[in-house]
Amino acid sequence: MKNHEQMCGLAVALDYIGDRWTLLIVRELLVSRRSFSEIQGCLSGCSPNLLVSRLKEMIQSGLILQSTSGSKKRGLYQLTEMGFSLREAVESLVRWGGHSIPKRRGLREMRPHWLEVAVPALLRPKLRVGTRFKIQFLIDGHEFAVVANDLELDVIRGRSENSEITLNLSYEKLLAVMSGYLPVRSLTQDEISSKKHPTKTAATHRLQEILA
Numbered sequence: 001m002k003n004h005e006q007m008c009g010l011a012v013a014l015d016y017i018g019d020r021w022t023l024l025i026v027r028e029l030l031v032s033r034r035s036f037s038e039i040q041g042c043l044s045g046c047s048p049n050l051l052v053s054r055l056k057e058m059i060q061s062g063l064i065l066q067s068t069s070g071s072k073k074r075g076l077y078q079l080t081e082m083g084f085s086l087r088e089a090v091e092s093l094v095r096w097g098g099h100s101i102p103k104r105r106g107l108r109e110m111r112p113h114w115l116e117v118a119v120p121a122l123l124r125p126k127l128r129v130g131t132r133f134k135i136q137f138l139i140d141g142h143e144f145a146v147v148a149n150d151l152e153l154d155v156i157r158g159r160s161e162n163s164e165i166t167l168n169l170s171y172e173k174l175l176a177v178m179s180g181y182l183p184v185r186s187l188t189q190d191e192i193s194s195k196k197h198p199t200k201t202a203a204t205h206r207l208q209e210i211l212a
Contacts, residue, residue, distance in 0.1 A: 001061050016061050017086065021046050021054050023093070026079065026086050029064060031116045032157070033078040042111055058083075091121035098122065098179050110171045112142030119146055120153050122178045126211060127151050133210050136163035140171055165194045165203055165210075177211075184208045 004011040028039050058064045063083040067076045134147045145160035169191040176182040184207050194203040
């Protein structure tokens with residue numbers, strides 16, 4: 001772990017998470033516990049030796065731990081309470097960086113499970129007392145739902161019943177709509193559906209309310 005030797009909260013934070021790949025490892029583990037190979041598979045360009053080093057440093061600094069018992073769970077990495085406390089910072093950075101995605105070239109790699117971090121990050125500022133919704137996302141074959149209850153936001157992996165709205169579209173288009181670069185009305189009949197709001201117009205209007 002780095003040591004900037006500065007009595008400053010930002011400097012101390014960077015001591016923990018300022019190294020390359022560290023926050024991207026946190027992103028992976030915010031979604032779920034993962035094995036070494038699963039983490040490596042999502043970090044193109046990070047060599048096995050470097051990943052081993054980063055994981056050791058994160059264990060030593062108290063950000064993650066590795067399961068040591070249970071045949072199926074043995075060896076899985078997961079965030080500690082200290083690691084999970086980085087969610088707010090990660091989501092702020094997701095929102096900040098997301099505004100630059102349309103301007104960047106060469107961003108070819110896309111993993112649908114990353115949206116389980118990005119979508120809550122983009123939706124959380126929309127929450128108000130009394131906010132209620134449940135949106136099912138079907139993105140390039142990956143399924144998850146986001147449920148809002150007042151100021152709380154939860155992610156459900158896989159297919160979830162009784163969703164208010166279902167969005168079935170590409171990774172790129174979802175980010176563009178969620179970030180406001182594409183209007184909700186650009187969604188087609190096949191991309192947005194709702195049993196509660198049976199017409200496309202009604203479903204679109206409801207999604208616009210949620211994203212407002």
